[in-house]
Amino acid sequence: MKKFITFEGIDASGKSTQIKIIYKILKNQNKKVFITREPGGTNFAEKIRNLIIKSNLTPLSELMLFYAARHDHFKKINHYLKKKYIVLCDRYVHSTYAYQHYEQKIDKKLINFLQNTIGKNSYPDLTFLIDLPVVLAKKRLKSRRRNNDKFDNYDLKKLNIIRKAFLKEKKKDKKIFLIDGKLNKNEVTDQITKILVKKKILNG
Ligand code: TYD
Numbered sequence: 001m002k003k004f005i006t007f008e009g010i011d012a013s014g015k016s017t018q019i020k021i022i023y024k025i026l027k028n029q030n031k032k033v034f035i036t037r038e039p040g041g042t043n044f045a046e047k048i049r050n051l052i053i054k055s056n057l058t059p060l061s062e063l064m065l066f067y068a069a070r071h072d073h074f075k076k077i078n079h080y081l082k083k084k085y086i087v088l089c090d091r092y093v094h095s096t097y098a099y100q101h102y103e104q105k106i107d108k109k110l111i112n113f114l115q116n117t118i119g120k121n122s123y124p125d126l127t128f129l130i131d132l133p134v135v136l137a138k139k140r141l142k143s144r145r146r147n148n149d150k151f152d153n154y155d156l157k158k159l160n161i162i163r164k165a166f167l168k169e170k171k172k173d174k175k176i177f178l179i180d181g182k183l184n185k186n187e188v189t190d191q192i193t194k195i196l197v198k199k200k201i202l203n204g
Helices: 015-028 043-054 059-082 093-103 108-118 134-144 156-172 185-198
Strands: 003-008 033-037 086-090 126-131 176-180
Touching: 003 015, 003 059, 003 093, 015 033, 015 086, 015 126, 015 185, 033 059, 043 059, 059 086, 059 093, 059 108, 093 108, 093 156, 126 156, 126 185, 134 156, 156 176, 176 185
Parallel strands: 003 086, 003 126, 033 086, 126 176
Antiparallel strands: none
16 A cells, blocks of 8 residues: 655644654654655755745646646655655645635636546545644744745634635545644644554554
């Protein structure tokens, strides 16, 4: 079985911290593991990432840029999956559903059409959705003092649409596991590792 694992959630949910911790835990068990992120993950896709973040685009232009980046990136992901690596990816298709479909109102059929065109096997096997109330997320974002791209400046209403979108997707998809992002860092890691042990991806 391929092991393509994605980490999703609103900004400041803690997913980027957790993915790095999980990477180290898997490495310590001598597992073959590749860590990556979206948008980005290849030289070309990282260039597109910069374009997306810095530009003011229509939702459709943005979607197509995300897919130009993902098409390039998935070739790399697939290469590692074929070599039996565990692939950990910070954000992926569920971010596209949440941001481009639920928030930007792009037809989900178009997103799935593009995703299927990349490859029928381009969907993740397992997704951790780190859920966090938006008020807490906003607090964390403020203390980060990054606020340098348009996504960091999302207001509470937009963030709420996105949070709810992820939760709706979770209800529909058995491969998504809900993680409580309100807990402290170690507790969040524990929730994730328990699932990885159950799935025999991590040794108990
Ligand atoms: P990123 O900087 O990785 O977010 P963060 O580090 O705050 O988790 O990603 C930039 C933004 O791109 C993020 O706010 C969500 C957005 N995004 C989409 O809108 N659609 C997508 O398909 C992906 C992968 C990301």
